[in-house]
Amino acid sequence: MTYPMNLRKHIFHTALIFCGFFVLLTNLQAESTNTFRVMTYNIHHGEGLDKQVDLQRIADLIKQEKADIVALQEVDRNTERTGKRDFPAEFTRLTGMSCVFSNNWPVQGGEYGTAILTRFPITKREHSLLKMVGSKEQRGLLQAHVKMGDREVVVMNTHVDHRKTDEERLESIMEFATVIKKKAELPVIFCGDFNDVPGSPTYEQMSALLDDSWKLIGEGEGWTIPAEKPRRRIDYIWISKKGPIIPLRAWVPASEASDHRPLVVEFQLPTGK
Known part of the structure; x- marks a missing residue:
């Protein structure tokens, strides 16, 4: 069927307007939410259940789980036990993510601490050592400010005292409370x-300060240790209370790359106007 010229122009212009509106709506929806994944993982200085130090399988697990932010504990840099390898540099190369590292404790001629990997731009890095209460291992708190769209988010990573007495752990949480209060304006x-x-x-x-993501959204026990047959939950991803970050789902992937299993949580962060 052939339409008059004026009618064809009208149909064409109407279609352009509709397409433009659809593209605008799609863009607004894309800008209104940002879904991302966070992993926390104690990597046992890269040593798996087979007693082999293998960073490639840890990097493969990070990529497999599509993690956008990764908090690693028990990270070596230039220690004798791991062949003087620079773990932060290797993880940067293997994952393609940016990395910040904190040295908490000198070990075997090198450094030992925590690291944060992320695909988001890092705008600020902070590190503080925690008070020791009768222990021999220095602990710390690593912070990275990351830019997610038009929002800034503070990612914190720690590994606190392991002894049966909880005196040092509680002391550490008092220090965390002070830091979290200072960041009250940010997620x-x-x-x-x-x-x-x-x-x-x-x-x-900790629950008085922040919300436990697993408690909010996880199914089952969420056990992370020991890796072969987990029976305890000691690895956590906490988020600001009543904050903009919304947990969508959480899971614990099976892996023999460490003596722990990683915890992964998928979040949504509203962005844009």
Whole structure:
């Protein structure tokens, strides 16, 4: 059927307007939310259940789980036990992500601490050492400010005391409370190995500061250790209370790359206007 010229122009212009509106709506929807994944993982200085140090399989697991932010504990740099390898540099190369590292404790001629990997731009890095209470291992808190669209998010990573007494862990959480208060205007994602289980004084004190992502969205026990047959939950991803970050789902992938299993949580962060 042939339409008059004026009618054809009208149909064409109407189609252009409709297409433009559809593209605008799609862009607005894309800008209104940002879905991303966070992993926390104690990598046991890269040593798996087979006693082999293998960073490639850890990097493969990170890519397999499509993690956008990764908090690693027990990270070596230039230590004798891991052949003087620079773990942060290797993870940067293997994952293609940016990395910040904190040295908490000198070990075997090198450094030992925590690291944060991310595909988002890092705008600021902070590191502080935590108070020691009768222990021989220095612990710390690593922070990275990352830019996600038009939002800035603070990612924190720690690995607190492992002893049966909880005195040092509780002291560390008092220090965390001070830091979190200073960041009150920004969304916080706090990852780490807390060496204590739900219901413990350590857990209850952290719960007063932040929300446990697994408790909000996880299904099952969420056990992360020991890796072969997990029976305890000591690895956590905490988020700001009543904040803009929304947990969508959480899971614990099976892996023998460390003596822990990683915890992964997928989040949504509203962005744009």
